[in-house]
Amino acid sequence: MLQPIARLGGRGLELLNDIGRAGIFLLRSLLGIFMPPWKIRPIIKQVYVIGASSFGVIFFTGAFVGMVLGLQGYYTLRMFGADSVLGSAVALSLIRELGPVLTALMVTGRVGSAICAEVGIMRISEQIDALECMAIDPYRFLISPKFVAGLVSVPLLTAIFNIVGLMGGFLVGVRLLGGNEGAYIQSMKSSVLIGDIRMCFVKSVCFALLIIWICADRGYWVHLGRNGFGAEGVSRATTQAVVISSVAILVADYVITFIML
Amino acid sequence: MTDEYCIELAGVEKSFGAQRVLKGVDLPIRRGLTTVIVGESGQGKSVLLKHILGLVRPDAGRVLVGGTDVARIKGRRLKELRTRFGVLFQSAALFDSLSVFENIALPLRERTAMGERQIHDKVAATLGMLDLGGSEDKYPAQLSGGMKKRVGLARALQLDPEILLFDEPTTGLDPVKSREVYQIFHDTQKRLGYTSVIVSHDIPKIFNLADYVALLHDGKIRICATSEEMQRSEDPLVKAFISRVMGNIYVSDIESRLLRDQDDRGRF
Ligand SMILES: Nc1ncnc2c1ncn2[C@@H]1O[C@H](COP(=O)(O)OP(=O)(O)OP(=O)(O)O)[C@@H](O)[C@H]1O
Numbered sequence: 226m227l228q229p230i231a232r233l234g235g236r237g238l239e240l241l242n243d244i245g246r247a248g249i250f251l252l253r254s255l256l257g258i259f260m261p262p263w264k265i266r267p268i269i270k271q272v273y274v275i276g277a278s279s280f281g282v283i284f285f286t287g288a289f290v291g292m293v294l295g296l297q298g299y300y301t302l303r304m305f306g307a308d309s310v311l312g313s314a315v316a317l318s319l320i321r322e323l324g325p326v327l328t329a330l331m332v333t334g335r336v337g338s339a340i341c342a343e344v345g346i347m348r349i350s351e352q353i354d355a356l357e358c359m360a361i362d363p364y365r366f367l368i369s370p371k372f373v374a375g376l377v378s379v380p381l382l383t384a385i386f387n388i389v390g391l392m393g394g395f396l397v398g399v400r401l402l403g404g405n406e407g408a409y410i411q412s413m414k415s416s417v418l419i420g421d422i423r424m425c426f427v428k429s430v431c432f433a434l435l436i437i438w439i440c441a442d443r444g445y446w447v448h449l450g451r452n453g454f455g456a457e458g459v460s461r462a463t464t465q466a467v468v469i470s471s472v473a474i475l476v477a478d479y480v481i482t483f484i485m486l
Numbered sequence: 487m488t489d490e491y492c493i494e495l496a497g498v499e500k501s502f503g504a505q506r507v508l509k510g511v512d513l514p515i516r517r518g519l520t521t522v523i524v525g526e527s528g529q530g531k532s533v534l535l536k537h538i539l540g541l542v543r544p545d546a547g548r549v550l551v552g553g554t555d556v557a558r559i560k561g562r563r564l565k566e567l568r569t570r571f572g573v574l575f576q577s578a579a580l581f582d583s584l585s586v587f588e589n590i591a592l593p594l595r596e597r598t599a600m601g602e603r604q605i606h607d608k609v610a611a612t613l614g615m616l617d618l619g620g621s622e623d624k625y626p627a628q629l630s631g632g633m634k635k636r637v638g639l640a641r642a643l644q645l646d647p648e649i650l651l652f653d654e655p656t657t658g659l660d661p662v663k664s665r666e667v668y669q670i671f672h673d674t675q676k677r678l679g680y681t682s683v684i685v686s687h688d689i690p691k692i693f694n695l696a697d698y699v700a701l702l703h704d705g706k707i708r709i710c711a712t713s714e715e716m717q718r719s720e721d722p723l724v725k726a727f728i729s730r731v732m733g734n735i736y737v738s739d740i741e742s743r744l745l746r747d748q749d750d751r752g753r754f
């Protein structure tokens with residue numbers, strides 16, 4: 226009769242353990258950024274992996290999200306005779322919400338899963354043990370460059386997403402459906418404040434931190450066998466990492482919006 | 487602890503779940519000499535090496551390296567201790583996103599202030615010594631098992647370590663290559679004076695290299711003696727082990743005689 230309770234308690238302890246370990250993981254990786262020797266090459270490589278290779282995906286999602294916003298916004302606003310504020314509607318939804326959130330979700334799927342699998346494979350093939358035996362700090366060597374690259378790339382990708390989205394909205398709302406060009410630009414200019422940009426930036430930085438943290442952490446501890454062992458363990462950890470970090474992004478989005486609005 | 491011993495394991499016990507792997511291992515390892523650990527597959531030889539490295543912590547007992555208990559330190563002190571080791575894993579554990587050259591250069595790049603030119607020369611010299619010339623731009627996935635082992639060896643030798651820990655350095659190498667590897671061990675040890683601990687199944691060839699041979703059986707060191715003493719031992723278990731693994735003695739006898747005719751310089 227007590228068994229289910231014991232199991233629940235065990236799960237709870239396991240979860241606490243995981244969270245504590247993840248906390249130490251984050252701390253050591255962030256400290257690793259400031260530990261010598263500093264090398265620029267691994268960071269550039271990671272910026273390429275995380276940032277440059279996501280450019281295409283971000284460009285297309287940004288364009289289509291902007292276009293669909295233009296389309297929906299145009300017809301909805303016209304019902305109320307408010308199609309002159311289309312520019313402001315598109316810009317605010319993109320900059321405050323959709324830009325940072327969708328960019329982060331795309332990066333999670335595109336890069337987070339790859340990071341988790343890469344680190345996990347290095348773990349199960351003893352490469353991380355080998356690093357430790359060579360007295361090379363695996364956090365500093367492996368994980369810290371990913372954090373730096375994530376913190377640089379994700380805000381930039383978010384900015385690209387926003388710009389492309391605004392142009393997409395303009396293309397559909399003005400050029401295709403024949404809205405007023407001057408009104409679109411004017412309403413956009415007058416409604417977007419510096420606070421909105423700041424919120425967008427804060428969000429993208431926090432999301433970058435979450436993505437790299439969660440995905441790298443799941444891979445790093447894959448040998449503990451929470452998800453099974455070997456290749457199967459890595460594949461499950463990867464799925465788990467993507468799910469957890471997607472949910473975490475949405476939760477964090479709510480919290481940040483609540484605090485900053 | 488006297489200065490004579492570089493590493494000393496005392497009463498080391500380790501279980502994985504219900505499985506007791508090490509049941510009180512006592513093993514002194516002498517400075518500047520080669521100690522070979524033999525034993526059947528699955529007896530815990532690799533686990534033993536990982537204890538020396540501090541990758542696995544014992545349930546009981548002490549693992550002293552130069553007077554420091556590896557099991558009781560962590561963080562910076564453990565890292566410092568590890569700077570004295572050169573390690574070859576059983577699985578070689580090469581970094582599979584780095585080329586052969588970058589793998590071997592990694593310890594030099596990360597742990598020394600050497601310039602690219604010097605690193606290049608040093609790595610090239612090691613590659614030549616291990617007959618790996620021409621594969622520096624390949625990736626580990628493109629190497630044969632024996633080549634991986636040799637790249638792992640090259641990487642372990644880069645920082646001129648005080649203590650070398652090798653888990654099956656010659657498994658997967660052909661007889662000629664493994665003899666060359668033994669020759670390299672012999673020469674570099676004479677030159678650099680390091681202490682080496684080698685896990686090997688390559689009996690009897692490894693006996694020529696070993697100053698001491700330790701047999702791990704049933705979670706304990708059954709005997710730790712010179713190769714001759716080991717071969718003459720009256721312990722029935724040791725005798726049984728020797729006769730079992732020396733089953734191919736005739737083959738290797740003929741082989742070594744043939745090779746001695748060809749080339750007199752080799753000890754192996
Ligand atoms: N991380 C681990 N978790 C659980 N059991 C382990 C672990 N590592 C090793 N073992 C067990 O310990 C025992 C000894 O393993 P070890 O790898 O040391 O054998 P070995 O003597 O090196 O064998 P071989 O000569 O085949 O390499 C095995 O039975 C193995 O199942």
Ligand SMILES: [Mg+2]
Binds near residue numbers: 531532533576653
């Ligand atoms: Mg082994």
